[in-house]
Amino acid sequence: MNVWRDIKGTVQPFWVTLRNMFRRPVTIQYPEEKRVPPPRYRARIILTRDPDGGERCVACYLCSAACPVDCISMQSAEAPDGRRYAAWFRINFSRCIYCGLCAEACPTWAIQMSPDYEFSKYATLDMVYEKEDLLVDHGGKDNEYNYYRHAGIGVVNPRGGNEDEAPPVDVRTNLP
Amino acid sequence: MPTITIDNQRVTVPEGTNVLEAAKKLGIVIPHFCYHEALGAVGACRLCAMTFLEGSDKGPKLKGVHMSCMVTARDGMVVSTLDEESADLRRHVIEWLMMNHPHDCPVCDEGGECQLQDMTVAGGHGIRRYRGLKKTYVNQDLGPFISHEMNRCIQCYRCVRTYQDYCGGTDFGVLGCNQRIYFGRFRDGTLQSPFSGNIVDACPTGVFTDRTYRFRARPWDLEEAPSVCPHCSLGCAVIPGARYRELQRVRAGVNAKTNGFFICDQGRFGYGHANRPDRPRSPRLGEREVSWPEALGALRRELEIIIAEHGSQAVAFLGSSRASLESNAQLLELARFFGSENFALEIDPERDRAARTTAALLGECARSQEEVRRSDFVLLVGADPLNEGPMMALAVRQAVRAGGSAALIDPRPVELPFAATHLPLSPQNLPEVLKALAEERFERFSARERTVLAGISARIKEAKRPVLIGGGNLLGSSGAQLLIEAARAFSRGDRACGAALLLAGPNSFGSALLAAQSPGPDRLLAQMQEGRIRALLCLESDPFADHPEPGRARMALSRLKLLAALDYLPTETARRCDIFLPTTAPAESAGTYVNFEGRMLPFGSVFDPGVPIQITGGGDHPPRSFEAHTPGSLPRPAWAALAALRGDSLSLAHIRRNLQRSDARFAGLAELEEGGEGRRVNGAGQMPGHGPELPKHPSAEGALRLVVTECLFGSETIASFSPVLDPVRPAPVVRLHVEDGVRLGIHDGEKVRLRTELGDLAVEVRLCEAMAPGIVVLPRLRQGEWEIFVPGVHRDCILQKEGG
Numbered sequence: 015m016n017v018w019r020d021i022k023g024t025v026q027p028f029w030v031t032l033r034n035m036f037r038r039p040v041t042i043q044y045p046e047e048k049r050v051p052p053p054r055y056r057a058r059i060i061l062t063r064d065p066d067g068g069e070r071c072v073a074c075y076l077c078s079a080a081c082p083v084d085c086i087s088m089q090s091a092e093a094p095d096g097r098r099y100a101a102w103f104r105i106n107f108s109r110c111i112y113c114g115l116c117a118e119a120c121p122t123w124a125i126q127m128s129p130d131y132e133f134s135k136y137a138t139l140d141m142v143y144e145k146e147d148l149l150v151d152h153g154g155k156d157n158e159y160n161y162y163r164h165a166g167i168g169v170v171n172p173r174g175g176n177e178d179e180a181p182p183v184d185v186r187t188n189l190p
Numbered sequence: 191m192p193t194i195t196i197d198n199q200r201v202t203v204p205e206g207t208n209v210l211e212a213a214k215k216l217g218i219v220i221p222h223f224c225y226h227e228a229l230g231a232v233g234a235c236r237l238c239a240m241t242f243l244e245g246s247d248k249g250p251k252l253k254g255v256h257m258s259c260m261v262t263a264r265d266g267m268v269v270s271t272l273d274e275e276s277a278d279l280r281r282h283v284i285e286w287l288m289m290n291h292p293h294d295c296p297v298c299d300e301g302g303e304c305q306l307q308d309m310t311v312a313g314g315h316g317i318r319r320y321r322g323l324k325k326t327y328v329n330q331d332l333g334p335f336i337s338h339e340m341n342r343c344i345q346c347y348r349c350v351r352t353y354q355d356y357c358g359g360t361d362f363g364v365l366g367c368n369q370r371i372y373f374g375r376f377r378d379g380t381l382q383s384p385f386s387g388n389i390v391d392a393c394p395t396g397v398f399t400d401r402t403y404r405f406r407a408r409p410w411d412l413e414e415a416p417s418v419c420p421h422c423s424l425g426c427a428v429i430p431g432a433r434y435r436e437l438q439r440v441r442a443g444v445n446a447k448t449n450g451f452f453i454c455d456q457g458r459f460g461y462g463h464a465n466r467p468d469r470p471r472s473p474r475l476g477e478r479e480v481s482w483p484e485a486l487g488a489l490r491r492e493l494e495i496i497i498a499e500h501g502s503q504a505v506a507f508l509g510s511s512r513a514s515l516e517s518n519a520q521l522l523e524l525a526r527f528f529g530s531e532n533f534a535l536e537i538d539p540e541r542d543r544a545a546r547t548t549a550a551l552l553g554e555c556a557r558s559q560e561e562v563r564r565s566d567f568v569l570l571v572g573a574d575p576l577n578e579g580p581m582m583a584l585a586v587r588q589a590v591r592a593g594g595s596a597a598l599i600d601p602r603p604v605e606l607p608f609a610a611t612h613l614p615l616s617p618q619n620l621p622e623v624l625k626a627l628a629e630e631r632f633e634r635f636s637a638r639e640r641t642v643l644a645g646i647s648a649r650i651k652e653a654k655r656p657v658l659i660g661g662g663n664l665l666g667s668s669g670a671q672l673l674i675e676a677a678r679a680f681s682r683g684d685r686a687c688g689a690a691l692l693l694a695g696p697n698s699f700g701s702a703l704l705a706a707q708s709p710g711p712d713r714l715l716a717q718m719q720e721g722r723i724r725a726l727l728c729l730e731s732d733p734f735a736d737h738p739e740p741g742r743a744r745m746a747l748s749r750l751k752l753l754a755a756l757d758y759l760p761t762e763t764a765r766r767c768d769i770f771l772p773t774t775a776p777a778e779s780a781g782t783y784v785n786f787e788g789r790m791l792p793f794g795s796v797f798d799p800g801v802p803i804q805i806t807g808g809g810d811h812p813p814r815s816f817e818a819h820t821p822g823s824l825p826r827p828a829w830a831a832l833a834a835l836r837g838d839s840l841s842l843a844h845i846r847r848n849l850q851r852s853d854a855r856f857a858g859l860a861e862l863e864e865g866g867e868g869r870r871v872n873g874a875g876q877m878p879g880h881g882p883e884l885p886k887h888p889s890a891e892g893a894l895r896l897v898v899t900e901c902l903f904g905s906e907t908i909a910s911f912s913p914v915l916d917p918v919r920p921a922p923v924v925r926l927h928v929e930d931g932v933r934l935g936i937h938d939g940e941k942v943r944l945r946t947e948l949g950d951l952a953v954e955v956r957l958c959e960a961m962a963p964g965i966v967v968l969p970r971l972r973q974g975e976w977e978i979f980v981p982g983v984h985r986d987c988i989l990q991k992e993g994g
């Protein structure tokens with residue numbers, strides 16, 4: 015019974031090889047020729063900006079918590095206008111495995127994977143990126159979202175001025 | 191003891207337990223917000239719903255869905271938590287609570303330890319279905335400690351119940367009505383209660399968060415360990431949290447025998463000492479920073495040279511009440527090693543005697559904070575709990591709230607977070623009044639005083655669980671002795687009267703137990719003055735700043751050939767000593783404190799010492815260089831450094847085992863669990879020798895007695911080195927009785943000159959009614975000129991009008 019399976023198993027690989035011998039080769043002449051990865055390709059990480067040009071990252075530590083290899087570190091701080099932001103933000107790319115979990119965890123669309131896969135250095139320390147190195151001046155895959163237009167702490171909009179918010183209540187009134 | 195059935199499991203609980211607690215006992219945790227063990231149930235959040243299938247055998251028949259926190263467990267009840275009806279209600283309640291909730295988790299400091307987050311996730315609620323507008327509120331600036339973000343409130347009332355009911359604060363509460371309930375201060379401004387930080391722990395959401403820790407870290411990144419508060423003698427349980435080599439916050443730990451669930455703001459916000467940029471972190475010979483082996487070698491050599499020249503008694507050892515039991519024990523071990531009998535474990539002579547008297551006599555009279563909370567009459571004598579042991583004030587408050595009463599005999603205008611009869615008597619009358627109370631002879635007092643004292647004495651006799659609380663600073667050793675004797679005199683066969691003494695430091699009691707053979711700091715100082723002691727080794731002690739006669743101490747210290755110090759604070763002694771060894775701050779080291787009642791409380795190390803990244807990076811990212819060594823990681827636990835001086839390397843467990851083997855009073859120390867309830871020492875200390883007679887008062891015509899008192903946020907050594915507390919340091923004002931003010935022609939708020947034998951001081955005067963006449967109350971402040979006034983000495987002073 016198994017004889018047929020075995021024969022098929024022996025012949026089929028030869029057939030596959032034979033068939034591919036007449037196909038065009040997929041190898042390209044990198045680096046002269048470059049492949050364009052799809053937009054959702056997971057390579058070098060960037061920190062994006064909101065449509066108003068502000069840093070999107072609110073230093074919530076979710077990406078660093080999600081990162082399975084612990085290569086993200088940062089320090090959150092408070093700006094004079096109450097904005098929470100990253101005083102510094104560091105990714106050690108020599109440890110990063112480009113799994114994309116950080117981008118998935120990010121509630122503000124700040125951290126995103128970019129398709130820039132050409133990423134190698136001679137020195138390990140050069141693979142350690144600081145905030146300046148990570149920040150780009152666009153919104154990456156989403157150019158619309160601004161987290162602070164939705165958060166209740168009123169940094170961009172006045173308190174109670176978000177789309178889904180009512181103006182602040184008057185605590186002292188007795189009216190129903 | 192009712193037995194009830196929850197989800198087909200039977201459980202027997204003590205009378206009065208609610209069903210929510212009973213379920214918890216079975217390991218069934220039902221989401222809830224408003225119920226809190228220390229605050230009780232109010233049924234505000236509507237989340238703890240359970241279905242009651244069978245009512246109780248006795249009492250009203252309860253059926254259907256009810257809030258389990260509001261139902262007392264009764265025999266025969268059958269309850270289901272899994273029933274579809276109540277599970278569905280809980281799911282909906284969570285969704286309703288989230289209807290107005292802002293989109294804040296990423297920028298909310300509660301995130302990661304938020305009960306609301308947990309319950310929302312547990313309830314399976316993810317998408318907001320309600321499309322209406324969200325309610326918003328304007329926040330208040332509540333001062334340097336607390337951030338306010340009212341939009342996140344779920345109306346559980348825990349904050350008010352903590353702030354008003356438990357802590358006795360009056361400036362904060364619930365406002366508004368209808369859909370506009372607001373939790374905040376009645377008027378904008380800083381929260382006034384010295385227990386305000388507790389609303390951060392109590393609030394299950396991010397409405398109140400620790401402002402000193404604002405946007406610093408997430409709980410999952412913090413290094414935390416159960417620890418013991420080092421800021422006073424009560425030994426409250428705390429949980430410090432550190433990250434990136436920086437101590438970032440402290441929250442309350444739970445210890446039923448000490449603090450319960452809450453702590454005071456000094457314990458919570460006194461943490462900044464560990465992160466100071468000027469904290470000494472390297473061993474030093476003179477000005478030169480050296481390695482540990484070099485420093486230890488040099489210190490040992492120097493000590494040996496002095497011993498060879500002048501004999502072993504020429505080296506002295508000074509421990510302290512802020513060093514752990516193990517460190518002090520190792521200091522003794524070291525003294526023994528060098529053959530010296532000259533040691534003291536506290537620099538202030540009267541505090542030393544008071545602590546040793548307490549440790550010698552307290553015995554079975556000792557009462558814990560828990561026992562004070564359950565007492566029905568508390569008499570405070572010469573004790574100012576808010577300033578000398580803040581949580582004790584709350585313990586007494588709980589006793590009063592539960593129907594007990596309290597009275598206070600104290601010369602000072604003492605603020606208390608509860609109602610108490612105050613009898614202001616002058617400091618020299620306090621011993622007399624204790625004697626009089628014990629013997630019930632009040633003839634020597636004025637008519638009014640007699641009435642109050644007779645009332646107090648009657649109440650003590652009626653009470654079932656009376657406690658006398660004294661303050662070691664004002665009573666001194668003789669007063670402490672009289673207080674404990676009075677407690678014994680009030681004890682009868684059917685019930686005992688307890689006593690408690692507020693001592694100076696977290697380990698005062700432990701040091702006092704060890705100090706049995708100590709000649710006392712007075713003898714040490716005298717011998718230093720005479721030139722018989724040539725070398726002094728200070729363990730986390732600052733004789734320059736803490737001796738009540740600073741001039742004399744300075745003189746004596748200047749005669750030393752060698753002054754060596756171990757410390758983690760940049761004290762004057764640490765700066766001026768010849769050889770310096772850096773030790774770990776309390777949160778960085780493990781050890782044991784023995785608190786005011788003689789309870790051994792071990793604590794664990796929270797994080798390893800090192801210069802915080804905040805400092806090495808200058809606020810920006812950490813330096814881009816990688817080394818094998820952590821900068822500033824040299825501090826060692828004092829007990830390890832002291833053992834190393836003898837050429838020994840002992841683990842803490844080893845030290846504890848040795849200690850309990852050689853001294854039966856510390857039995858069980860090695861087995862105690864960090865973060866546990868601790869255990870009272872098993873045995874007493876030894877009485878110290880007598881102190882000098884109190885000077886008669888007034889010694890000069892027109893003189894007033896100067897009473898220097900501890901004050902919250904200003905006096906305690908470790909907290910005084912915490913910049914976090916800088917915004918709330920007490921104002922430098924002295925207080926004077928109105929009558930004296932009239933007599934001397936001094937008005938309230940007037941600036942006058944205070945003349946003492948220590949020196950003059952320009953002071954602002956507050957006139958008070960509720961204090962004894964003939965005294966000037968001056969706060970102990972560790973700043974500038976005020977520093978020379980240390981509690982514990984009785985001296986005269988004169989107030990002179992400026993230009994007069």
Ligand code: SF4
Nearest residue numbers: 071072074077120125
């Ligand atoms: S998850 Fe996003 S917003 Fe949060 S710290 Fe990371 S990049 Fe910043």
Ligand code: SF4
Nearest residue numbers: 294295298301304396
């Ligand atoms: S209170 Fe809790 S649920 Fe609300 S924003 Fe803060 S972390 Fe999120």
Ligand code: SF4
Nearest residue numbers: 343344346347349393
């Ligand atoms: S502020 Fe916090 S503790 Fe107070 S009612 Fe609101 S959620 Fe509860």
Ligand code: SF4
Nearest residue numbers: 419422426454457581
């Ligand atoms: S009462 Fe004393 S031990 Fe308790 S938290 Fe306050 S300072 Fe610390």
Ligand code: FES
Nearest residue numbers: 222233235236259
């Ligand atoms: S815990 Fe029972 S109603 Fe809130």
